Amino acid sequence: MKTFCGRANPTTGAMEWLEEDEDYDYHQEIARSRYADMLHDKDRNTKYYQGIRAAVCRVKERGEKAVVLDIGTGTGLLSMMAASAGADFCYAIEVFKPMANAAVKIVEKNGFHDKIKVINKHSTEVTVGPDGDMQHRANILVTELFDTELIGEGALPTYEHAHKYLVQEGCEAVPHRATVYVQLVESRRMWAWNKLFPIHVKAEDGEKIIVSPSEMENCPGVPSVCDIQLNQMPSSDFTVLSDVVTMFSVDFSKPVRSASTCYRVQLEPVKSGKAQIVLSWWDIDMDPSGMINCTMAPYWVKPTSAFQWRDHWMQCVYFLPCEEPVLQGEKLYLTACRDAYSVWYKLQKDRGEEENKADVHVETPVCRCQAHLLWNRPRFGELNDQNRTRQYIKSLKTILKTDSVCLCISDGSLLPVLAHYLGAKQFFKANHLEDKIKIIEARPELLTSSHLEDKKISVLVGEPFFTTTLLPWHNLYFWYARTAVATHLTSNVTVLPQAASLHMIIVEFQDLWRIRSPCGTCEGFDVQTMDDMINNSLNFRESKEAEPHPLWEYPCKALSDPQEVLTFDFRKTVPQQCLSTEGSVDLVRKGKSHGAVLWMEYHLAADIFVSTGLMQMSNEKGNCEWNPHCKQAVYFFSSVIESETLSDLPSTVMYAINFEPKTGEIAMDFKL
Numbered sequence: 050m051k052t053f054c055g056r057a058n059p060t061t062g063a064m065e066w067l068e069e070d071e072d073y074d075y076h077q078e079i080a081r082s083r084y085a086d087m088l089h090d091k092d093r094n095t096k097y098y099q100g101i102r103a104a105v106c107r108v109k110e111r112g113e114k115a116v117v118l119d120i121g122t123g124t125g126l127l128s129m130m131a132a133s134a135g136a137d138f139c140y141a142i143e144v145f146k147p148m149a150n151a152a153v154k155i156v157e158k159n160g161f162h163d164k165i166k167v168i169n170k171h172s173t174e175v176t177v178g179p180d181g182d183m184q185h186r187a188n189i190l191v192t193e194l195f196d197t198e199l200i201g202e203g204a205l206p207t208y209e210h211a212h213k214y215l216v217q218e219g220c221e222a223v224p225h226r227a228t229v230y231v232q233l234v235e236s237r238r239m240w241a242w243n244k245l246f247p248i249h250v251k252a253e254d255g256e257k258i259i260v261s262p263s264e265m266e267n268c269p270g271v272p273s274v275c276d277i278q279l280n281q282m283p284s285s286d287f288t289v290l291s292d293v294v295t296m297f298s299v300d301f302s303k304p305v306r307s308a309s310t311c312y313r314v315q316l317e318p319v320k321s322g323k324a325q326i327v328l329s330w331w332d333i334d335m336d337p338s339g340m341i342n343c344t345m346a347p348y349w350v351k352p353t354s355a356f357q358w359r360d361h362w363m364q365c366v367y368f369l370p371c372e373e374p375v376l377q378g379e380k381l382y383l384t385a386c387r388d389a390y391s392v393w394y395k396l397q398k399d400r401g402e403e404e405n406k407a408d409v410h411v412e413t414p415v416c417r418c419q420a421h422l423l424w425n426r427p428r429f430g431e432l433n434d435q436n437r438t439r440q441y442i443k444s445l446k447t448i449l450k451t452d453s454v455c456l457c458i459s460d461g462s463l464l465p466v467l468a469h470y471l472g473a474k475q476f477f478k479a480n481h482l483e484d485k486i487k488i489i490e491a492r493p494e495l496l497t498s499s500h501l502e503d504k505k506i507s508v509l510v511g512e513p514f515f516t517t518t519l520l521p522w523h524n525l526y527f528w529y530a531r532t533a534v535a536t537h538l539t540s541n542v543t544v545l546p547q548a549a550s551l552h553m554i555i556v557e558f559q560d561l562w563r564i565r566s567p568c569g570t571c572e573g574f575d576v577q578t579m580d581d582m583i584n585n586s587l588n589f590r591e592s593k594e595a596e597p598h599p600l601w602e603y604p605c606k607a608l609s610d611p612q613e614v615l616t617f618d619f620r621k622t623v624p625q626q627c628l629s630t631e632g633s634v635d636l637v638r639k640g641k642s643h644g645a646v647l648w649m650e651y652h653l654a655a656d657i658f659v660s661t662g663l664m665q666m667s668n669e670k671g672n673c674e675w676n677p678h679c680k681q682a683v684y685f686f687s688s689v690i691e692s693e694t695l696s697d698l699p700s701t702v703m704y705a706i707n708f709e710p711k712t713g714e715i716a717m718d719f720k721l
Contacts, residue, residue, distance in 0.1 A: 057517040059713025062526035064517050084123060085583060087193075088568040088576060092357035096343040097127055097193070097223065098572055100335025102134040104189050104221040109135065118142070118187035118215055120172045120194065120207060124579050125152035125165060126571060127191045127223075132164040133573075139165045140183050142172050147582070154578045173210050186215060190222045190301065197276035197345075197363045198392060199227055199331045205299075205307035205389050212304040222301035224333035229296045230346070231314075231329045231383065233375075233396070235322040236287035241433040242426035243270050243368040248438060248463065250470045257470045259463065262418070269370035269414035270421045272393050278602040279328065279347040279364035280356065290324055290375060291316045293350055296385050302337070307389040311411065316381040324373040327383070327394045329365040358560040367394050370414055386411045423461045423516065427599070431514070431678035432463060437659060441512070444653035445471050448508060448543045455508040456501075456537075458493060458530045460516045468510065493530040496537060505539045511546070513651075519597055520682050521649040521661050522551065522708075522715050525617060529713065532622040546651035549617045551715070552662060553647045555609040555702050556673070557640035561598065565685045587687075595647060595682035595717065600662075600675040607671035608642055609634045611663055613650075614706050615715075628708040633701040638671045641689050642702065645719060646673075647682040684717060 058065045087093065108115040115136040119128045122141035131139050141156070143149040149169035156165045168175060168182050177183045190211060194204040212220075245261040297312040299305060318324075332344035344351065345362050373396050375381060380399035385392055395411040416422050424432070431437065445468055449455075453473045457465045465486045489500050513527030531544060565587075567580035612634050636642065648662020661679040666672065675681060703720040 057519050057523050059523045059526050060529050060711070062515050062517055062530070084579060085566060085568060086360045086564045088124070088126070088571045088579070089563040089566065090357060090359045090361070093193075093343055093359070094126070094572050096333075096335050096341050097191075098130045098134075099341045100223040100225070101127065101130045101189075101191060103336050103341070104191075104223050105131060105134045105136050107221055108188055113188060114138075115189055116140075116185070116187045117189045117191055118183070118211065120190075120192045120211060122152055122167065123148060123193070124571075124576050125156045125161075125167065126574060126576065127193065128165045129156065129159055129161055129574050130572065131189070131191060132161045136164070136189065140175075140187060141165055141167045142175060143167060143169060144171045151578050151582050155574075155576055158578060159574050172207055172215065175215060177215060183215065186217045188217045188220045190216045190220050192224075192301075195227070195331075195333075195362065198274045198365055199229060199299075200387065200392070201274070201390055203390060205305055208299075208301055208305035209307045220302060224335050224343075225302055225337050226298055226300045226339075227331050227333045228298040229329060229331045229385075229392075230293050230350075231296045231327050231385070231394075232289060232293045232350075233291040233316060233318070233324050233381075233383070234287045234289055234326045234328055235324065236326050238282075238286045238430075239366055240325040240368070240372070242275065242366075242429050243421075245420070245429065246433045248435075248467075250442060250467060252470050253472065259466050259470075261420075265418040265420050267371065268416055268418040268421065270368055271416050272391060272414045274391065275366040275368070275426050276363045277366060278360075279330075279366070281602045281604070282347075284349060287326070287328075288320065288322055289349075290318045290320055290322050292319060293346075294383075296329070296383075309386070309388045311384055311386045313382055313384045316383050318375045318377050318379060318381065321377045322375060324375045324381075324396055325369060327367040327369065327396075329367060329392075358563070360561075360564055365392075367392070369394060369396055373398075384411050386413075388413075420461075425516075427678045427680075428461075428514070428516075434678060437678075438463075438467075440653060440657055440659050442467055442471065444545055444655075444657045445510070447654050448545060449473050450507075453508045454501075454504045454506055455510060456506040456534065457510050458527060458534075459511045459514050462512055462514060464510050464512065468508075473508065492533075494533040496534050498537065501537055506534070506537050507539045507542060509534070509538060509542055509544045513546070519680075520595060520715075521597075521647065521679065522682075523713070524649065524661075525549065525713060528617060528619055528623050531619055535622055544619045546653045546659075547618075547620055548652040549619065550613050550650050550652070551615040551617075551647060551706070552611050552650055552660075553614050553634065553645050553704070553706075554607050554611045554663065554673070555634055555636060555642055556605040556644065556646050557608055558643045559604040559606075561603040561605070561683070562641070562643045562685075562689070593716070593718075595645075595684040595715075597680035598683045599677070599679075600646065600673070600681045600683075601677040605643075605646070605673055606638065606640055607666055607673050608636045608638045608640050609702070610637060611666070614647075614704070615708060617708075623710050625710065627710065629706070631703075631705045633703050635701050642686060642721060643689055644683055644685040645702070645704070645717075647684065647717075648676075648679070684719065686719060686721060688721065 105115045117131040117136045117139040119141045122143045128139040128141040152167045175182045196202045248259040250257045330345040335341035382397045384395045455473045469485050511527040513524045518524050650660045662681045664674045705718045707716045
């Protein structure tokens with residue numbers, strides 16, 4: 050049997066379905082999973098263990114047998130905790146077959162095979178009765194079905210079904226309850242991920258302002274949550290407008306309803322400002338008294354608590370449908386609506402009790418302007434980055450003439466508008482200055498001279514940016530497109546950017562290393578089988594590949610200086626033969642070499658460059674500042690070498706990097 054997997058093709062700029070071995074999808078699922086991150090989450094594991102011990106104890110005190118239902122068991126960790134806490138029997142449900150097989154091995158290896166039954170089914174398919182999967186209903190319900198938004202992985206319908214069919218009335222639940230908290234803020238940085246700000250262009254005939262059309266300005270955007278590591282957002286980037294308030298909570302020990310509903314709280318702003326963003330996070334109480342609490346609260350809310358880094362649960366950013374000016378002390382109502390899988394918000398002024406009550410239901414936000422469907426949040430941020438825009442304006446000024454005929458190849462780019470204002474005679478945009486900019490709905494290789502009104506292109510521009518890009522070098526599609534339109538270009542065509550280069554640096558991550566780090570034992574249980582399984586899947590193919598991460602969220606320290614490793618000349622067509630390089634990079638700081646980070650830099654014109662990766666680095670400590678609008682490529686080393694002093698070996702990392710023009714992919718190998 051074969052399976053089809055979607056992959057970006059950098060030579061065509063399209064997502065393509067590739068036929069892979071049936072094992073590929075499962076290996077990718079395991080290799081890219083967050084299991085290691087969860088097993089390294091000491092705070093989560095300790096609190097779950099404490100909560101499970103307490104629940105087993107309460108059941109035993111009532112003179113009952115402790116029968117546990119563990120939904121989404123994964124490695125079987127929570128079931129093993131229950132068994133070692135004295136539970137009489139555990140039913141561990143895991144729908145993902147390879148994971149269920151691993152759980153069976155782990156349970157057996159830890160000596161619990163007679164106490165734990167692993168059931169490889171979806172919990173809604175589990176049967177109860179003498180001939181069923183479970184002999185009788187459980188009296189302790191243990192789950193870990195949560196994502197950053199709490200309900201995005203289907204926790205509510207799963208709990209709803211379990212209470213109806215799988216557990217006893219009045220059962221114990223670990224966690225016992227979850228509570229969702231919100232805080233209203235103003236933040237130009239975060240709002241820039243949702244709206245297009247006016248762009249000022251200084252042209253020869255005065256200043257021009259590019260503004261977004263009203264349907265974009267008034268569009269509520271898309272309903273999906275923006276989940277980020279809020280602990281990496283400096284306090285200077287947002288203004289708190291309200292106290293933290295409890296939005297809603299769910300008691301997991303009682304029947305749960307997944308049907309759509311709304312919750313409303315009253316707020317009084319602690320400061321006047323523009324309400325734009327609702328920040329949200331949750332905590333879970335592992336016991337009814339709330340003594341065993343695991344929280345996702347960000348640094349400014351609980352500054353005293355020791356922070357547990359985790360990537361499987363972060364914090365949520367929700368964009369209000371429109372910006373709302375608020376005054377300190379005035380009465381506001383914040384409404385949260387949810388369906389079974391997502392949450393969205395609306396803010397209202399106090400208009401009297403009856404009128405407000407009538408307006409409690411809030412429609413799911415739907416993008417009406419199309420921009421939120423074309424541009425993701427980081428892309429909005431990139432288009433709103435004034436420094437970046439200035440670099441493009443400066444470059445365009447140096448190359449445009451009054452008779453320039455331009456072609457822009459990029460997805461949803463504002464370069465055509467900039468070029469028009471800066472004096473280009475005619476502008477063709479591949480892929481509402483009605484008579485000045487022509488949008489051509491054709492792929493570059495299908496471009497004809499009639500599309501171009503029999504004109505030759507004198508200036509070819511691109512940012513480049515394409516929506517299918519996953520890794521930094523996938524934007525090299527611009528080079529392939531440039532090659533495809535070669536016959537339509539003048540002999541002395543100007544190309545912007547004129548070249549691109551691939552750069553690399555060796556780093557030590559503060560925390561991101563945990564997602565690839567073997568666990569060995571977790572809370573005293575041997576989970577080596579899981580480590581082996583992840584390793585096996587990584588070796589299937591994934592370990593030979595870099596993976597995309599937005600490194601502004603994941604602090605790291607540079608152990609080497611940045612190094613340019615490959616260049617791509619856009620003034621020429623894509624070569625037939627491979628571009629290869631081998632070399633070594635010296636380690637100039639002590640630390641653990643977790644991996645290499647790679648990114649692209651674009652040479653726009655003269656001495657103007659734009660980086661998609663490293664923006665600056667503090668030389669003494671090697672702290673890196675990354676482009677916040679792009680994901681960088683991270684290649685994790687299979688073994689981590691720690692150099693306490695610079696005299697320790699290794700002092701260099703050897704690399705071999707190969708660009709294959711036929712596929713547009715970059716292969717790499719590193720040796721410590």
